[in-house]
Amino acid sequence: MTTEHIWNDFKAELLGFIKSRINSQELAEDLLQEVFIKIHANLDSLSEGANLVSWIYRITRNTIIDYYRKKKRLVYQDSIEEKFPEESNASTKDLSSCLISFVKELPEKDQDLLNKTAFGPMTQKEYAANMNVGYSTIKSRSQRAKEKLKNLFVQCCNIQTDAYGNVLNAEEKNCDC
Numbered sequence: 113m114t115t116e117h118i119w120n121d122f123k124a125e126l127l128g129f130i131k132s133r134i135n136s137q138e139l140a141e142d143l144l145q146e147v148f149i150k151i152h153a154n155l156d157s158l159s160e161g162a163n164l165v166s167w168i169y170r171i172t173r174n175t176i177i178d179y180y181r182k183k184k185r186l187v188y189q190d191s192i193e194e195k196f197p198e199e200s201n202a203s204t205k206d207l208s209s210c211l212i213s214f215v216k217e218l219p220e221k222d223q224d225l226l227n228k229t230a231f232g233p234m235t236q237k238e239y240a241a242n243m244n245v246g247y248s249t250i251k252s253r254s255q256r257a258k259e260k261l262k263n264l265f266v267q268c269c270n271i272q273t274d275a276y277g278n279v280l281n282a283e284e285k286n287c288d289c
Contacts, residue, residue, distance in 0.1 A: 114155075115148065115151060115152045115155060118148075118151060118155075118164075118168065119148060122168060123144070126144055126147060126168070126172055127140060127141065127144050129169070129172060130143050130144055130147075130172065130176060133176050134176065134179070139179075143175055143176065143179060146175050147168075147171055147172050147175050150171050150175065151168060151171060154171075182233075210265065210268065210269070211261075214261055214264040214265065214268075215227065215231075215261065217264060218257060218260055218261065218264075221253070222253070222256075222257035222260060225239065225250070225253055225254055225257055226254070226257050226258070226261070229250075229254060230254070230258070236250045236251055236254060237250075268284065269282045269283060269284055270282065270283045
């Protein structure tokens with residue numbers, strides 16, 4: 113089956129499916145275009161016995177999920193402070209002010225990586241692609257950068273956490289943050 117046949121057979125149905133999950137006609141049409149670009153680009157990967165309808169809907173669902181993931185990441189793009197909601201406990205709020213100064217103490221490469229991935233809109237895979245570096249390399253760098261950041265906190269504060277890593281209490285040692 114060609115992309116043109118798929119477009120003719122599924123356009124209205126998929127648009128309705130997308131609109132039921134997205135509240136904007138314009139955005140639903142944009143996502144529909146994105147879905148058909150993916151269908152066109154991957155049509156030759158569809159095996160002979162595979163269910164075309166299931167395959168098309170899987171692409172559509174994944175495109176919608178990707179849209180919401182991107183939207184969620186963009187909420188945190190503006191600043192690191194937004195990572196800490198108003199209802200956070202006092203210890204977490206105190207640590208959030210230290211976070212900014214501690215990130216600035218890291219080497220420039222580590223700052224860039226954390227600001228764009230952990231606190232920003234990019235995934236580590238996207239960052240790796242932008243830097244022309246392997247994904248596993250970026251994962252390792254990210255772990256090392258987070259470990260350096262943790263060490264800065266440990267040097268500065270006595271931090272008590274629960275079993276999930278949530279901060280219960282923090283007391284300054286010798287900290288100027």
